[in-house]
Amino acid sequence: MLNEATLRQVMSAVLNVAPSAIEQNSSMDTIGTWDSLRHLHLILAIEDEFKVSIPDDEAGNITSYALIKLVLQDLLKDA
Amino acid sequence: MAGQPMFSDFDAIEVGDSRSLLRTITEADVRGFVELTGDDNPLHVDLAFAQDTAFKDIVVHGMLGASYISTVIGTQLPGPGALWISQSFEFLLPVRLGDELTVSCTVLKKHERDRLLELETRIVNQHRQVVLTGTGKVKLMIRKLAEREKASSTMAPRVAIVTGGGGGIGKAICLRLAKDGHDVIVNYHRNEESARHIVSEINAGGTRAIAVQADVSSNAGAQALYGAAIDAFGSVSVLVNNASPRIAPKPFPVTQWSDIQHHLDVQVKGALELSQVCLPAMQARQHGRIISIASQVTYGPPSIAWTGYAIAKAALTMLSRYLAAEFGPSGITVNCVAPGMTDTVLIGDIPEKVQLITARQTPLRRLATPQDVASAVAYLASDDGAFVTGQTLHVNGGGVMP
Numbered sequence: 001m002l003n004e005a006t007l008r009q010v011m012s013a014v015l016n017v018a019p020s021a022i023e024q025n026s027s028m029d030t031i032g033t034w035d036s037l038r039h040l041h042l043i044l045a046i047e048d049e050f051k052v053s054i055p056d057d058e059a060g061n062i063t064s065y066a067l068i069k070l071v072l073q074d075l076l077k078d079a
Numbered sequence: 080m081a082g083q084p085m086f087s088d089f090d091a092i093e094v095g096d097s098r099s100l101l102r103t104i105t106e107a108d109v110r111g112f113v114e115l116t117g118d119d120n121p122l123h124v125d126l127a128f129a130q131d132t133a134f135k136d137i138v139v140h141g142m143l144g145a146s147y148i149s150t151v152i153g154t155q156l157p158g159p160g161a162l163w164i165s166q167s168f169e170f171l172l173p174v175r176l177g178d179e180l181t182v183s184c185t186v187l188k189k190h191e192r193d194r195l196l197e198l199e200t201r202i203v204n205q206h207r208q209v210v211l212t213g214t215g216k217v218k219l220m221i222r223k224l225a226e227r228e229k230a231s232s233t234m235a236p237r238v239a240i241v242t243g244g245g246g247g248i249g250k251a252i253c254l255r256l257a258k259d260g261h262d263v264i265v266n267y268h269r270n271e272e273s274a275r276h277i278v279s280e281i282n283a284g285g286t287r288a289i290a291v292q293a294d295v296s297s298n299a300g301a302q303a304l305y306g307a308a309i310d311a312f313g314s315v316s317v318l319v320n321n322a323s324p325r326i327a328p329k330p331f332p333v334t335q336w337s338d339i340q341h342h343l344d345v346q347v348k349g350a351l352e353l354s355q356v357c358l359p360a361m362q363a364r365q366h367g368r369i370i371s372i373a374s375q376v377t378y379g380p381p382s383i384a385w386t387g388y389a390i391a392k393a394a395l396t397m398l399s400r401y402l403a404a405e406f407g408p409s410g411i412t413v414n415c416v417a418p419g420m421t422d423t424v425l426i427g428d429i430p431e432k433v434q435l436i437t438a439r440q441t442p443l444r445r446l447a448t449p450q451d452v453a454s455a456v457a458y459l460a461s462d463d464g465a466f467v468t469g470q471t472l473h474v475n476g477g478g479v480m481p
Contacts, residue, residue, distance in 0.1 A: 029444065061436045070432050 002050075002073050010049050011065070014042045027064035039063065050076065089157065089194050089219045092186060098155035099183030102147055104139050106176055112143045139174040144211060147182040148200045156184050157196060157219045166200065166215040172208055179205040187214065194219045235366040237261045237286075238312040239460065240304065240357070242295050242349060243322030245270030247423025248372060250277050251449030252319055253288070255457045257281040261317060263288040264308045266295065268322065287312070295322055295349035305356040314364075317460045318357045320350035320371040320395065326425060328384035342391035350395055354402060358411070365410035368460045371399050372452065373415035373471055379479035396471060403469030412468035416455040419475030421447040443476030 244265035281288035361367025
């Protein structure tokens with residue numbers, strides 16, 4: 001089970017925005033601080049927090065909250 | 080024979096056809112001619128001078144009478160669009176003021192390739208004396224093709240066959256073409272319930288629709304579908320080749336030829352068979368639209384395991400280009416619409432994650448909708464798309480820019 005509150009906290013910390021700014025339809029398009037460099041930090045922080053390893057070919061593609069959630073749910077289900 | 084209907088059609092003109100007009104020559108005509116040409120030769124205008132000549136009276140300008148030959152050519156034979164390119168005259172007798180002239184042209188010869196007529200020209204006076212003879216050549220200009228296209232498309236019936244009309248994209252195309260004023264033949268293979276729903280939705284509006292079950296991949300199926308269309312609506316002006324089997328992805332090691340054959344049969348053979356039955360009448364009307372639903376997979380990075388689907392889409396696209404080239408001169412346009420990933424049941428097999436990533440990687444940040452595809456089809460079927468042929472319209476939000 002994915003704890004979305006935790007995910008929002010991680011994202012708000014890395015992206016330097018309020019947790020309330022992280023919504024279901026948030027993406028690189030809607031959060032100005034979410035650039036490609038921050039994205040790398042975000043992937044590392046998420047892996048750290050949830051103790052998962054996001055495959056390289058997916059890491060670059062999950063550039064929205066919905067996608068991160070989907071991939072995390074998949075990984076946590078297998079765990 | 081004056082006042083007969085004009086010839087507007089070169090093909091309708093026959094050797095021996097003749098047209099004439101009657102004209103009484105007055106002093107006002109002579110004055111007008113002098114004013115126009117500056118030819119004030121006293122033989123034509125000065126009675127005293129004329130009386131001192133062998134003619135003993137005023138002689139009307141030879142070219143004044145002859146000029147009415149231009150009137151016959153330009154208004155009657157062949158009529159509007161005529162270009163007079165040569166003429167010989169023998170002036171046999173003088174024309175006098177008050178003479179009643181019958182000016183006539185008769186077709187001696189027709190040169191089809193050059194759209195050229197050889198005419199005998201002749202002017203006879205009220206005493207049945209021939210005052211002028213000669214021969215002329217006249218070319219009948221071709222009207223601009225654009226005018227011809229416009230004329231034929233406004234007269235053309237608006238009837239569309241949509242194969243695979245019961246599916247997601249097919250449904251949107253059927254509803255949109257109906258909204259644009261087409262009667263619609265909703266073809267389905269197995270999707271009967273959906274086809275019936277679409278038909279009742281269309282019939283509740285301003286145009287009519289029928290649902291026709293047919294396997295378009297067989298010649299018999301194509302014939303039956305076309306036959307049903309003709310029975311119901313009399314003709315077909317738009318053919319939309321939309322039918323496709325499910326993508327059914329298969330890794331190459333387990334892909335069999337029959338998997339690929341199935342896609343080729345429905346997508347390519349279906350389009351070919353139906354085009355062949357629809358084209359003769361479209362050619363006869365000099366108007367027709369064939370639109371095939373292609374795919375972004377032909378243009379973007381390959382979607383691994385979609386081998387059969389992709390091969391068939393590529394072949395369909397090429398078929399479309401070849402038909403466009405061969406039937407353009409018949410006023411028929413043939414085009415493709417290539418959608419990116421479209422939100423229908425066909426992509427139900429594609430993981431949500433892949434759909435989301437695809438949308439994220441698309442400049443317009445979403446998948447195509449069936450309505451997006453239908454709008455492109457509607458454009459290609461409309462008069463606005465009249466000069467577009469042999470093209471593929473990419474409806475993919477910028478996901479691939481070939």
